[in-house]
Amino acid sequence: MIFRLAAVFSLWLTATAAVAEDDIDLKVLSFGDLESWEEDDHEKALNAFLMTCMDLKDPDWRSICAVAQQKPDAKQFFELFFKPVVIGDGIDALFTGYFEPELNGALSPGGIYKYPVYRKPPEIPYESLWLTRREIETGPVMKGRGLEIAWVDDSVELFFLQIQGSGRIRLPDGRTIRVGYGGSNGHNYQSIGTELVRRGIYEVHQVSAQVIKNWVHRNPVEGQELLYHNPTYVFFRTLNKIPADKGPYGAMNRSVTTGRTVAVDPKFVPLGAPVWVEKDGKNPIRRLMVAQDTGSAIKGPQRADIFFGTGDKAGRAAGQLRDPGRMVVLLPIQRAYAMLPGALQ
Template identity: 70%
Template sequence: MIRAALAALLFVLPVPGGAAANETSYTVLDFDDLTGWEQDDHAAALRTFLVTCPDMKDPDWRALCALAQQKPDAKAFFELFFRPMLITEGKPALFTGYFEPELRGSLRPGGRYRYPLYREPPEARVSNPWLTRAQIENAPEMRGYEIAWVDDPVELFFLQIQGSGRIRLPDGNVIRVGYGGNNGHEYRSVGAELVRRGVYSVHQVSAQVIKNWVRRNPEAGRDLLRHNPSYVFFRKLIGHADDLGPLGAMNRPVTPGRSIAVDPKFVTLGAPVWIDKGGKRPIRRLMIAQDTGSAIKGAQRADIFFGTGDKAGRDAGRLRDPGRMVVLMPIQRAYALATETLQ
């Protein structure tokens, strides 16, 4: 899923601590060091691991995937064949959340369904950057590239932030859409723009606050959204079951509460990761790194997938917490990295 973290892209907020990036360090821990490890549902984590481990290419990961496919005792499997590895590079841990929006829409325009989702036209592929958001919304050359029409331009804007979602049609059927390209313009934060204008202070800005302000101020709200010239095109996902999550960066469905987006520079996609998130609603759980995001940068940075719909969106939008993430690595790889760090 080509997507950016909602919390990080909508509004520019300072990361606590502000520490400068240092050299990456690797420290092997014990499972006893993972608070809450004994109480977790390891079988749920193993099921999520099995969704993407067949796509991992390195021999050590492929061997572990073959063992996992034999359906061993999940907790014993992780403890026998992995070691917890703390990876740090000077930046404090930060957890945010993301979700899959569900919008109301129609395959034909009319009535309240007036706002189109577009697939990418050929001109946008060869011209970078192409038209701006404001130009695309009124461009006659976009006719014929509509996938569907939705009833809410604000939710459409936020669907573009997430990069994938569901459109529920009047007959109850659902179509799934995923990222299909962009117009090549740099993203500008609408939340940061509201702060710059003095409408809100930094700590007041959230996804829901932005939505409410745009709806209360239709004309100014439309101009605010156009402050961001970046525009995302979609593609219709065929054969993707309704009960599965959206596709992550590994082109496999992500799982609510068990999948995270990470920085693949530090965390191998498909790897198990122990999440110890602080804040008002602590989360201590084994998750699987199955997605990425342009705002997810750093060894201690993760975006937790919360699921589909409004409740998932509210839960994801509230999340911006410190903590610690620990990657579970194959034993030999873990000790090799730790040894290299000491040399």
């Protein structure tokens, strides 16, 4: 989703400070407290940081970005200009993954290509509440208006494209259309995985994106009703200027980087900030990433979504990820200390 950066950054510190006094725990660390910090490829993190830092408006960030653009020693750069800060609310960290899906589609309907990918209707004001998913897909409101970008061959894949917010559509002639988030109907996201657990169909540990897709395909009637459980509907726009070797646009309207971009809750983590990820679980990750994206299901200071790349392989890896750990935000030194409770008086 696209956020207005100036508004996010001008309000972020004030809003966080107001919350911090009552509900948020803040702890300033040293870089020696970050597990495996010495072993990371800091140069890759710096390159990801440079993708978006020039868009930051706050003076603290602009001066740091100016230094980053001189391509200093990456590890020394982060250690010199930042302080690691743990922002917590008493809820354990949760890491999930996301990716850029690839769908099969066509520019006109016919045969297997019967599920439209829509642009946002012009009558919907920005982020206002509109019709539900069921009403959009079963009613006449979208018909005959020329709002279709393409038609794809799988309604379930289209549903997950809406969850991811961006993707690629492969046409029969080999060309590819890239689409990105173009708005929504304003309804809150409802997890269909959680709904399957509530119904007793699966246990929590069994649910993944692929498991959900398989169940919906095996149960087309019940499956369609399950998809309607999530009233959120996402519209798209075409993205013609992104090079094929670059990632999709994130919330900062810049390409995200495989394995180095993380989606966060901007109420707690400023977009553009470096984030040290300590993900536990089956395949532990200790890596410096950059908060360059957001997501409707990403809520809380210790909630993050890691970008895994494009295509089915990335999708399988992202869909299996649901692990604990710790997220540490790297903030400009003065800002980090200003957030401490004693400095908020």
